[in-house]
Amino acid sequence: MKKRHLVGAVALATGLALGLAACAPGGSAAADSSRPVSKDVSGKDVTLKILDFWQNDEGKWMDSVVSAFEKQHPNITIKRTTQDWGQVNNTVNLRLADPNGPDIALVNNGWSAMGTLAKSGRILNLDAYSKLYGWDKEIPDTIARQTQFTSDGKQMGTGSLYATPAARSSLIGLYYNKSMLDELGLAVPKTLADFEKDAAAIKAAGKVPIAYGSLDKGSSTSILFATQNLYAPADKIGDFVYSNGDVPITDTGIVQAATDVKKWADAGWFTPNYAGLQYADAQNDFLSGNAAFRFEYTGSLAFSDAQKQTFGYVQLPQVEGGDVVGTGASAANLAISAKSKNPDAAAAFLDFMASKTAAQEAIDHGFLPLLHSDLNIPTGNPELASEITAQQSLDKSNGYTPYFDWSTPTMLDTIGGQLQQMLAGQVTPKQLADAGQKDYDAFQAERAKG
Structure with a gap:
């Protein structure tokens, strides 16, 4: 298999080497790191x-990857159990405790999901496989940190690898309606200053610059997190989210981002009556051509074939320095059950899910790839091509930041509520940040108790 280096990617820290210290009670680090591992998965039928949780078009992508893997390994049969995202996340702990449960499960990032599973020994420490397959050198550190935990579950973003990324990415950035920009003689923005100049011109023309609704707390934060990445270095945001305790929230760009978002709201750049607008309605407003821009998660907008010709996506560079930093992660992470009777075969499948084949299948099914740059990009889908260009700009700068709400189990709710209050004029950007710091400090105190 060809190396999966991202351009300019930094190798994982030496903490991914084999032989971590003994794990905490209930953990599995010592046993996992010491057991023999092998790439030879031929022979017996498995x-x-x-x-x-991949269904519909995503399910077709997964089926294509499974088919390619089974062709390469005819003695291994993959049996999928597919449920919606909520069902998988709500039941994965119990399922992995079952000796007859899944060998492999998609595991959500963060303290309450992957951290809990790592601490309880439900999922394998993958350090031995990381060294065997070269994941420790091929997966960039800004992606690998998202699936690292210490064996006691107390630290995220360091320690051992407990899951591997699929070769599909999910980002937060800026979507645009090129038809509206062309109609007004405006260029696709390349910087924040360009974006604000375009937005002002769109407002002056009597149109809506930004499709936005803040009624749903969680989804309303995408605009804030996307803008935050334009101000703070990736490592500052990462270190805050991974809770090393050394970086205050004011060093993560959130005050500057909140100031911008409030300025845009006061300028009338959002959809009218945005405070009462639901997430899905704001999406539909954008897709219906009623606004020029929308800050959104990739894969969340259902573009028609016609819209794929006229909409696009851009990852704006930072205000100072021009580095491209953006919230991004694998579309899902795959972990191996500690009770799996065939961990070597499971590791082979994890490796294949991160392969160039899986990434190309992602593109062929209309999804954004990860971990590879030498892929065939379709000429008939300009919208997807613009997303891939943006994703590759993050590759080049190794500029992926984790989702900011991973910093605590309650941060999304806290920041979403504060954002609603800020837009209503009830709190300032600094007070929004202070509330986030208070949430963070409370969580740090709980973690310290063990």
Whole structure:
């Protein structure tokens, strides 16, 4: 298999080497790191059970990857159990505790999901496989940190690898309606200053610059997190989210981002009556051509074939320095059950899910790839091509930041509520940040108690 280096990617820290210190009670680090591992998965017939949440078009992508893997390994059969995202996340702990449960499961990032599973020994420490397959050198550190935990579950973003990324990415950035920009003689923005100049011109023309609704707390934060990345270095945001305690929230760009968002609201750049507008309605407003821009998660907008010709996506560079930093992660992470009777075969499948084949299948099914740059990009889908260009700009700068709400189990709710209050004039950008710091400090105190 060809190396999966991202351009300019930094190798994982030496903390991914084999042989971590003994794990905490209930953990599995010592046993996992010491057991023999092998790439030789030929010979006996094996059935691997996988729990995933990929359905519809995503399910077709997964089926294509499974088919390619089974062709390469005819003695291994993949048996998928597919449920929606909520069902998988709500039941994965119990399923992995079952000796007859899945060999592989999609596991959500963060303290309450992957951290809990790592601490309880439900999922394998993958350090031995990381060294065997070269994941420790091929997966960039800004992606690998998202699936690292210490064996006691107390620290995220350091320690051992407990899951591997699929070769599909999910980002937060800026979507645009090129038809509206062309109609007004405006260029696709390349910087924040360009974006604000375009937005002002769009407002002056009597149109809506930004499709936005703040009624749903969680989804309303995408605009804030996307803008935050334009101000703070990736490592500052990462170190805050991974809770090393050394970086205050005011060093993560959130005050500057909140100031911008409030300025845009006061300028009348948002959809009228945005405070009462639901997430789906704001999306539909953008897709219907009623606004020029929308800050959104990739994969969340259902573009028609016609819209794929006229909409696009851009990852704006930072205000100072021009580095491209953006919230981005794998579309899902795959972990191996500690009870799997065939961990070597399961690791082979994890490696294949991160392969160039899986990434190309992602593009062929209309999804954004990860971990590879030498892929065939379709000429008939300009919208997807613009997303891939943006994603590759993050590759080049190794500029991926984790989702900011991973910093605590309650941060999304806290920041979403504060954002609503800020837009209503009830709190300032600094007070929004102070509330986030208070949430963070409270969580740090709980973690310190063990």
